[in-house]
Amino acid sequence: MKKRLIAAAAAAAVMLTSGCGAPAQTAAPGKTAAEAPKAETTTTAAPAETTAAPAEIDGGDDDSGAEAVGEKFTKSLKMSVDSSTGRMNISRAAGRNTSMGEKDTWSIFIYLCGTDLESEQGSATDDILQMLEAQASDNVRFIIQTGGTAEWQNKVMSASEAERYIVEDSDLFRLDPVPLKNMGSSDNLADFLEWGVENYPAEKMGVVFWDHGGGSISGVCFDELNESDSLSLQEINTAFSKVYEKMTDKFEFIGFDCCLMGTIETANILASYARYFFGSEEIEPGSGWDYTSIGNFLAENPGANGGELGRTVADSFYAECESVGQESGCTFSIIDLGKLDDLVIAFNDCAKELYEAAQSDMAGIVRQDRPDLLHL
DSSP states (O other): OOEEEOHHHHHHOOOOOOOOOOGGGOSSOBSOOOOOOOOOOOOOOOOOEEEOOOOEEEOOOOSTTHHHHHHHHHHHEEEEEOTTTOOEEEEEOOOOBOOOSOTTOEEEEEEEEOHHHHHTTOHHHHHHHHHHHSOOOTTEEEEEEEESOSOOSSSSOOSSSBOEEEEETTEEEEOOOBOOOOTTOHHHHHHHHHHHHHHSOOSEEEEEEESOBOHHHHOEEEETTTTTEEEOHHHHHHHHHHHHTTOSBOEEEEEEESSSOOOHHHHHHHTTTEEEEEEOSSOOBTTOSOHHHHHHHHHHOTTOOHHHHHHHHHHHHHHHHHHTTOGGGOOOEEEEGGGHHHHHHHHHHHHHHHHHHTTSHHHHHHHHHOGGGGGO
16 A cells, blocks of 8 residues: 655665775775665567677676577577678667556656665665755656665664655665565566556656676676675666567666666666766765756656756756766766667677787787787
């Protein structure tokens, strides 16, 4: 049953692949990598779209349900290189553009893995309060799933169960809890998004991963209740592939309020499922994104697209960094995922030219005259 919780109650409470150190060992608080709250939808089996003109490289997946999952994956993303020309081919699931909700409505699904950012710093509580402080609007909803933290720094949320909340019209609503599961589980992410898309569809829908990030190698959402298990890029793809089968439209954006996730590898995975990608190439301060600014912008501009929202996300994030004296290391990317395939293909072409140049006499001269380079 829905239970209304007023804001006052909540207030009482390509290219970077390296990760950051564990938060328990980090002096400055930041979203670095941890230890290493209905409409029917239809499923379409549309043919894949191909960008450009095959040794083949299919995206991998985890071991569970390997055959079925592998088939789904190749429908969402398939990359291959022509062995004779070196030309890359990228094939993705056919684009979907049938709105799932009423005009000028937004649902933003936040997969909030609290970890020590909440248990030690209360950063998740702060961000939920920012959502509540945003301008009230019937058109904008933040839908949150909690988990992955040993303790909440408020008197509303519980670390002993997974909870789902909706922030709407400046109020917080609690839904029935769900079993507490590993936030680093692909199935858990897929379950939340499937439930969210089914029950709270909107014309535009976004997804935010909230927690520590470790880049393309170690992924995101390090559950401190499950030995800091995280979501790898393969697991994220598995979840979105499952959810996307039941959607008639793409997500407007998928973003990471985490460190180090603004990589070409991450964007490449998500280009099959969203129009825009938001993320930082470098570390984020613990304060992360400014959800009040995001809510205010959408309340005043419900017809905005992901790119327009992205400018507000980036600008307000910079202001958050500036407020804590970390603007000098602030980075943030808003990527139009519809243009990503051209970039990946161009990068492959560049790598091919570099490889061929490495076979030239000049390359041989460099290797002979500068043997020290071999030891770098």
